[in-house]
Amino acid sequence: MTDLDGTIGTGDGAGADTPGGVATLTKKDFTSDQEPRWCPGCGDYAILAAVQGFMPELGIAPKDTVFVSGIGCSGRFTYYMDTYGFHGIHGRAPAIATGVATANPDLHVWVVTGDGDGLSIGGNHLIHALRRNVNIKILMFNNQIYGLTKGQYSPTSEEGKVTKSTPFGSVDRPFNPMGLALGAAATFVARTLDNDRQHLTEVLRQATRHPGAAFVEIYQNCNVFNDGAFDLLRDKSLGLHNQIRLVDGEPIVFDEGTRCVRVGENGRYEIATVADTDPASIVTHDVHGSPSLAFALAHLSEGPTGPTAIGIFREVDRPTYGEAVHAQVDRARERLGPPDLGTLLGGGDTWTV
Amino acid sequence: MTDLDGTIGTGDGAGADTPGGVATLTKKDFTSDQEPRWCPGCGDYAILAAVQGFMPELGIAPKDTVFVSGIGCSGRFTYYMDTYGFHGIHGRAPAIATGVATANPDLHVWVVTGDGDGLSIGGNHLIHALRRNVNIKILMFNNQIYGLTKGQYSPTSEEGKVTKSTPFGSVDRPFNPMGLALGAAATFVARTLDNDRQHLTEVLRQATRHPGAAFVEIYQNCNVFNDGAFDLLRDKSLGLHNQIRLVDGEPIVFDEGTRCVRVGENGRYEIATVADTDPASIVTHDVHGSPSLAFALAHLSEGPTGPTAIGIFREVDRPTYGEAVHAQVDRARERLGPPDLGTLLGGGDTWTV
Amino acid sequence: MVKTVEERERVVIRFAGDSGDGMQLTGDRFTNATAMLGNDLATLPDFPAEIRAPAGTVHGVSAFQIQFASTDVTTPGDHADVLVAMNPAALKADLDTVAKGGTIILNEDAFTPRNIEKAGYREDPTADGTLDAYQVFRVPMTSITVRAVEHVGISKKEAERAKNMFALGLVSWMYGRPTDTTLSWLERKFGGKQEILDANVAAFNAGYNFGETTELFAHQVRVEAAPVEPGTYRNVAGAQALAWGLIAASDRSGLPLFYASYPITPASELLHELSKHKNFGVITVQAEDEIAAVNMALGAAFTGQLGVTGTSGPGLDLKAETLGLAVITELPLIVVDVMRAGPSTGMPTKTEQSDLLPAMFGRHGESPMPIVAASSPADCFEVAVEAAKVAVDYRTPVTILSDTFLQNSSEPWRLPELDSLPTIDPAFATANGDAFLPYARNDRLARPWAVPGTEGLEHRIGGLEREDGTGDISYEADNHERMTRLRRDKVAGIARDLPPLEVDDPDGNANVLVLGWGSTAGTIRAAVRRLRGEGRSVARAHLRWLNPFPENLGEVVSRYPKVLIPEINTGHLAMLIRARFLVDAASFAKVQGMPIFAEELERAIVELLDD
Amino acid sequence: MVKTVEERERVVIRFAGDSGDGMQLTGDRFTNATAMLGNDLATLPDFPAEIRAPAGTVHGVSAFQIQFASTDVTTPGDHADVLVAMNPAALKADLDTVAKGGTIILNEDAFTPRNIEKAGYREDPTADGTLDAYQVFRVPMTSITVRAVEHVGISKKEAERAKNMFALGLVSWMYGRPTDTTLSWLERKFGGKQEILDANVAAFNAGYNFGETTELFAHQVRVEAAPVEPGTYRNVAGAQALAWGLIAASDRSGLPLFYASYPITPASELLHELSKHKNFGVITVQAEDEIAAVNMALGAAFTGQLGVTGTSGPGLDLKAETLGLAVITELPLIVVDVMRAGPSTGMPTKTEQSDLLPAMFGRHGESPMPIVAASSPADCFEVAVEAAKVAVDYRTPVTILSDTFLQNSSEPWRLPELDSLPTIDPAFATANGDAFLPYARNDRLARPWAVPGTEGLEHRIGGLEREDGTGDISYEADNHERMTRLRRDKVAGIARDLPPLEVDDPDGNANVLVLGWGSTAGTIRAAVRRLRGEGRSVARAHLRWLNPFPENLGEVVSRYPKVLIPEINTGHLAMLIRARFLVDAASFAKVQGMPIFAEELERAIVELLDD
Numbered sequence A, B: 001m002t003d004l005d006g007t008i009g010t011g012d013g014a015g016a017d018t019p020g021g022v023a024t025l026t027k028k029d030f031t032s033d034q035e036p037r038w039c040p041g042c043g044d045y046a047i048l049a050a051v052q053g054f055m056p057e058l059g060i061a062p063k064d065t066v067f068v069s070g071i072g073c074s075g076r077f078t079y080y081m082d083t084y085g086f087h088g089i090h091g092r093a094p095a096i097a098t099g100v101a102t103a104n105p106d107l108h109v110w111v112v113t114g115d116g117d118g119l120s121i122g123g124n125h126l127i128h129a130l131r132r133n134v135n136i137k138i139l140m141f142n143n144q145i146y147g148l149t150k151g152q153y154s155p156t157s158e159e160g161k162v163t164k165s166t167p168f169g170s171v172d173r174p175f176n177p178m179g180l181a182l183g184a185a186a187t188f189v190a191r192t193l194d195n196d197r198q199h200l201t202e203v204l205r206q207a208t209r210h211p212g213a214a215f216v217e218i219y220q221n222c223n224v225f226n227d228g229a230f231d232l233l234r235d236k237s238l239g240l241h242n243q244i245r246l247v248d249g250e251p252i253v254f255d256e257g258t259r260c261v262r263v264g265e266n267g268r269y270e271i272a273t274v275a276d277t278d279p280a281s282i283v284t285h286d287v288h289g290s291p292s293l294a295f296a297l298a299h300l301s302e303g304p305t306g307p308t309a310i311g312i313f314r315e316v317d318r319p320t321y322g323e324a325v326h327a328q329v330d331r332a333r334e335r336l337g338p339p340d341l342g343t344l345l346g347g348g349d350t351w352t353v
Numbered sequence C, D: 001m002v003k004t005v006e007e008r009e010r011v012v013i014r015f016a017g018d019s020g021d022g023m024q025l026t027g028d029r030f031t032n033a034t035a036m037l038g039n040d041l042a043t044l045p046d047f048p049a050e051i052r053a054p055a056g057t058v059h060g061v062s063a064f065q066i067q068f069a070s071t072d073v074t075t076p077g078d079h080a081d082v083l084v085a086m087n088p089a090a091l092k093a094d095l096d097t098v099a100k101g102g103t104i105i106l107n108e109d110a111f112t113p114r115n116i117e118k119a120g121y122r123e124d125p126t127a128d129g130t131l132d133a134y135q136v137f138r139v140p141m142t143s144i145t146v147r148a149v150e151h152v153g154i155s156k157k158e159a160e161r162a163k164n165m166f167a168l169g170l171v172s173w174m175y176g177r178p179t180d181t182t183l184s185w186l187e188r189k190f191g192g193k194q195e196i197l198d199a200n201v202a203a204f205n206a207g208y209n210f211g212e213t214t215e216l217f218a219h220q221v222r223v224e225a226a227p228v229e230p231g232t233y234r235n236v237a238g239a240q241a242l243a244w245g246l247i248a249a250s251d252r253s254g255l256p257l258f259y260a261s262y263p264i265t266p267a268s269e270l271l272h273e274l275s276k277h278k279n280f281g282v283i284t285v286q287a288e289d290e291i292a293a294v295n296m297a298l299g300a301a302f303t304g305q306l307g308v309t310g311t312s313g314p315g316l317d318l319k320a321e322t323l324g325l326a327v328i329t330e331l332p333l334i335v336v337d338v339m340r341a342g343p344s345t346g347m348p349t350k351t352e353q354s355d356l357l358p359a360m361f362g363r364h365g366e367s368p369m370p371i372v373a374a375s376s377p378a379d380c381f382e383v384a385v386e387a388a389k390v391a392v393d394y395r396t397p398v399t400i401l402s403d404t405f406l407q408n409s410s411e412p413w414r415l416p417e418l419d420s421l422p423t424i425d426p427a428f429a430t431a432n433g434d435a436f437l438p439y440a441r442n443d444r445l446a447r448p449w450a451v452p453g454t455e456g457l458e459h460r461i462g463g464l465e466r467e468d469g470t471g472d473i474s475y476e477a478d479n480h481e482r483m484t485r486l487r488r489d490k491v492a493g494i495a496r497d498l499p500p501l502e503v504d505d506p507d508g509n510a511n512v513l514v515l516g517w518g519s520t521a522g523t524i525r526a527a528v529r530r531l532r533g534e535g536r537s538v539a540r541a542h543l544r545w546l547n548p549f550p551e552n553l554g555e556v557v558s559r560y561p562k563v564l565i566p567e568i569n570t571g572h573l574a575m576l577i578r579a580r581f582l583v584d585a586a587s588f589a590k591v592q593g594m595p596i597f598a599e600e601l602e603r604a605i606v607e608l609l610d611d
């Protein structure tokens, strides 16, 4: 189901799995009257355009859509979508969204966060939302920097990063966001690029089809404070050699078919040239089952400094938190009978005077 | 270096890697005058005895040892060690310990936390301390319950757990602590049992030898609110079949040699019977290199409900945070010269009247 | 033998034993029989500190105190008239709670040298004169119990565990409590396990008969029923009442109750209680921490539910930033703070009132929040309903202050007429064609509550300063000043809906007003009643809303030459009153992790009157 | 042509342009030349809100204001005498900051129809009468600059970027600023890149000569040097001064400085500045959040370092629980709160004083903390040293309050004599054979600071209530009361070390006292000076320590019939003063995210005097 070559018609996207869908929505229906205020050239513009362009195909009315964001340049995203929106405080968007999605499972809830908002101050809420499989789609704009506060390093900045807060270079090892999400038992984990609209759109499409928490890391260029961080993948010609585009059920081959990921000695996955690899040992991508294949793929490279996997790493079905919570309410009604305040208060030992 | 059969003499433990070590320390030197106040039969007593019994062999004076703990039954641990101790607030022990260990790298810093303290409210500090590779040894007493607050479920409680706060059963998927730590780029990850003193002690020994952050999960029985949670492993006869004791460099076989972990189809690791397994495909444990083997081993079972790996999952060398921070200070001294307040204040444009 | 019967107006009994001895259950049963008999009463359980201490040590002692009377009861009592001590540790821990000359009933069997030493006594306290000032009854409870249940044929160990029923039976006889309520309860409880049932019944009867037959007890005490309003009553603890009040508010408003919380003593009980009633559509979420909890509740509020989060001091600190977000997004939200003792972790199982100023000022920037406090266990119910009404009517977060004492203690509660409860109208916004202004205001200065799913009202809110009316982001100077004042005036305006503060001043010529808030109500009433008994005239008033104050408060405090404000803190309300009204209000502060005693307050009032 | 020279006492100039136009740099250079000339001065940069807006829009305008004079300068000025507007957006954004009749210098080239529209003007403001009330100079800065640097042979685009130097040159001529400091600075800055250097020098000279040669400007203005104490001076902003003060405290105490923080506007500058000076042994940690930051700093304090954490409002909320832990563990710790505007996220780039009450009461339980506030950019240095001394002497966390205004604005600073700085003695505990009592106290009520590594002083601290002396856990009632009072008295006792509050009341017969704290000092001094100029007698005093208050404060506020307290909040200090001393202090509150203007305050004082 994770065919990423984009051949899936958009009609399909707005299909069976969106009941009550509205027929004729356009990008305009999702565009608010607020003029975006990002720096000229910021990758956020491309993501905004892609999301606004994609939403209509879902056939979900703006009124049933909620965007929750944290603080950061990424956090402004909410104001530009003409849906219901909650611009929360720093790092707490996953918690607010958990409240929204759990209270009303009919809503389609999105979270927009950044590498600082989501992985630094908000790390705990993020991993717990993933663990609980709350039905929210989390878009993490990873620009490997703190943009809004004008350029300090972030938990995804490469080691040795020189920034305003680290004039002598950062000394801490960054997170591997895919690895962290998988370690947190996430049910949907994917990575895409701000400037590859088709790939970005298809990942969003799969994420919306996934029942439960979807974690989508979007490599986003901050042209003011961290320009070019992802050139190896974003640049057309470089990308050709370094993007490992994952397709479920397909052998993992890249660099125009010259290189692959294969099962090495003691079961280790490794990058090799197709030429000197026994075809049988080339790994077939599989988003289901145990998360360890996805985890291994996430660690083929640390940060976008070499061949890097993009696309959907993992996708498994588990009951969503909201469903489970409401199912319990229903079961309680069956077991304890319909609510009656009188019985609640008057239950137990009473006496009448 | 992770020989777990316990043959390593303790003399060795207090050897070369503990300079300035004190020769003749005894358990008494690490035992405070406070009488432990856990419930009779609590697993914490066994852990305390093991730690107090082990400390002397390190040859590190109590004065150079600091225990930092959070809130929970586990948090009381600090009061029973006659070392320097800081009983912090709920969930923040890794952050306090980061301050202690970074400020003074000569100190030997331990963190004692619980599954709620460490993974619920304290989850973010934990993963960041691991990512930074702060030189602290983290002992997480996992009893899969909130003990101190009298029995609510925790982030490691099995799904469907009926507790005071979940009379109809919990609906959220628990964390896999080993998986989470590996996802957070931890450099030392291990699991052991409160009632296997030899194994527990050997894991502590390896943890103290590891330069940097060591994450040790200790399955601990809470006989009051979650009795028997780990019987499959703690019970002698059951443990015989279900403990997968990891030994670096050795093939992974268990259940009295009848079962093993092997490289399956598409490189997946799986449990199989030795009988019908090609010896070549039996996995050799390797704590180094990519974390994906360790991650796969962590997911052989979800929680102690089947064959479960114990011992050291991963151990890799990386500069510790404290070293790196102080190295920067030294380099700054070389580059900017010795500190001089006069030059700092009088630097830049001044004028004299 | 025939026994005389002595009449008494009020009695305070304290049951104390090891954590394992079932003292809480004993107390509950005695309370029930007492309630059935029509006495007014107040109870207070006294649990050991969080971690279980080894059996037989003072740290492991669990006690339960009850005051009951033929007239109104306002506190569990300063001192016990009777202490039932199941072991030496219980005696050691609670002796100083017994009034001099009071009665002590000991389980003689438990006073072995080993236990005496475990309790930390050097000598046997029953032999060394420690108890000379008291009237002591030695009863071999364990052995009699074991003998009494022999016929049931259960293990000695199990038999011994029934000794608390023996104690209950004995004390039930001493105070002429009905036996049937207890016996029928045992039936219900142990219906399945015949042997256990028989054992407990046998032990209970043995205790009762022991009182009746032995010479040890010369007379029985009778406490007449108290005159009370007709109605149906039940005994209720603060935790239950508060939880039920929230459910009632959900019922009256039609808003599903969404309770997100992180366990913390003494607030966990709310989470436990609410999670039992999911059939009311109650959603309970045990969040990863307090910050997540309040954010989840706020998210639920955004969707049009009754969002509530509960915690205690340390958690209140953590919620501060998000409460500021609730203030600026102007969404209905309830935060319950069950106050406990001390700064930081402090003394988690003890009571205090020291979160008033934090509740008032504990958020950066100018973020005013209404505050309401419960004055008794049963009052928690009404307070919860009121808080919900204000939160919804004014689109504002509201803080409910309770404390460890209210949470755990109980009193008889006359069940409310359901349709007497206020209705709460969510008044959700609906599209009317014109452009939607999320920050337009009604005459209460409340903004529209437009919930996701509503066609045509899509809008964005957040923590950046909002433009008046449109709710767009605004950095404009005048707008910020205007919004700051609007947020303040909205909260201040709640006073218009509040009843004037009632002053209890019978002869109207008192020259001291005792002004209180929260759980000190019972103590204040008791102290004032005693003083009036002594012919002194003292006025009394109790604040329910701490922010805003009732409109007549200034007039009230200025009316009296002297104002005394008793608080279990260093003087929080006193400082607010002094700043606001410039009256020289005196503070009576007790910060010991326990309620103020009526007699302590009595003394303080007298001193103030006489100086 | 010959130009007349006009003498002036004080001038306010505002440079405004697009974020990309280099206005901050222009302002800095002008400030420097002005300082060199010996004028007293105060400056304030005015950045656009966080996110970069599209070029040419009002949201993208960046401005820099400076007031300089031949007498003392206390604020950057209420209104600008001269506005340099590099484009229409700058004019639109800042026109209302110009005093009526003031001078406006426009970059004519930038007033294209496209730019005019981008700025949100319908008509050309230079043509439609918008500027009638002002004296306007149209200067084609861009084109002249391009021509002036032609010879250098750089791209037109690069040439244009030098236009700010043209503006600087022009204004430098108008106010007779020395050119050498600017030129030598350009040398230093662009020494490497010859072309860029030449271009900037050429542009600067072109501007200077343009003023001198064209008829456009009829006269030059001269502002004499201000009489100042002899000494070596530098210009310093609050952020630098505070950072350096912390480094100085580390130097004077021998305690390594450990600064843990999480970036937040406007406090990030402290982290940036401190991280540059690692050669002082400064350790800076960018933590994962504010809670981690304060816990790390506290952990470092436990090891015997100078633990400091810095933040702004939202972060202060988050640190509350841990500050309570610092209070009960009684460790030295400094928390710097650089206050910003509004509740929640509010207006992050604007200034406010609304964290005083949260700093005072924003922690559950009874957790008193000392609070000190800086009154000017340079004062931040001394405040940091003082805070460190108190934290160490009393083993207590201390809050330093600064704000956006102080953080960003600058003033000349007379460099202190290093050995005039107070010494700070850590007085670490050492083993002396007897049993160690971690909670024993000295005459300051401070406990021993025993750091890990010290033989024989191994001990455990934590957040549960401590037993007086031993520091063991204690749930004992009297102990809790005693510890609560000890913690309070310790903080109150700091007053003994504080100098009495000085009142500035020349003729001693004023009947209004203007009492302030923090960044309003300059405004208050200016307003009071003006009123005295008008022959009114007004007294003035400024608080440095907000908790505890100086011992003579009660006497001072009671001495005056009227007390006015100007604050950039809704009256925080006013409420503390009223509660404590029962004086009817009036509050002058302005909550607009900007400093109070001297003339606004002047009016308020007059009103109070005349009613």
Ligand SMILES: Cc1ncc(C[n+]2csc(CCOP(=O)(O)OP(=O)(O)O)c2C)c(N)n1
Residues within 6 Å of the ligand: A071, A072, A073, A074, A075, A089, A090, A113, A114, A115, A116, A117, A118, A141, A143, A145, A146, A147, A148, A149, A154, D262, D263, D264, D265, D290, D314, D315, D318, D345
């Ligand atoms: C509690 C709190 N702490 C700190 C801040 C300041 N702050 C705002 S955004 C941000 C980080 C932004 O980085 P990121 O999440 O990567 O978003 P980006 O701007 O890069 O899109 C910080 C530290 C805040 N607003 N609130």
Ligand SMILES: Cc1ncc(C[n+]2csc(CCOP(=O)(O)OP(=O)(O)O)c2C)c(N)n1
Residues within 6 Å of the ligand: B071, B072, B073, B074, B075, B090, B113, B114, B115, B116, B117, B118, B141, B143, B145, B146, B147, B148, B149, B154, C262, C263, C264, C265, C290, C314, C315, C318, C345
């Ligand atoms: C801020 C805060 N929130 C909540 C609590 C209450 N609390 C104390 S310990 C604890 C959880 C303990 O569970 P765990 O960490 O597993 O430790 P255990 O008792 O099981 O050893 C909680 C919720 C607290 N002390 N502080």
Ligand code: SF4
Residues within 6 Å of the ligand: A037, A038, A039, A041, A042, A043, A044, A073, A143, A147, A148, A221, A222, A223, A224, A225, D051, D052
């Ligand atoms: S700072 Fe970076 S991320 Fe933020 S708007 Fe500008 S370019 Fe985008």
Ligand code: SF4
Residues within 6 Å of the ligand: B037, B038, B039, B041, B042, B043, B044, B073, B143, B147, B148, B221, B222, B223, B224, B225, C051, C052
């Ligand atoms: S509650 Fe459980 S974990 Fe805590 S002390 Fe008792 S047995 Fe141990």
Ligand SMILES: [Mg+2]
Residues within 6 Å of the ligand: A072, A114, A115, A116, A141, A142, A143, A144, A145, A146, A147, A154
């Ligand atoms: Mg970022």
Ligand SMILES: [Mg+2]
Residues within 6 Å of the ligand: B072, B114, B115, B116, B141, B142, B143, B144, B145, B146, B147, B154
């Ligand atoms: Mg636990």
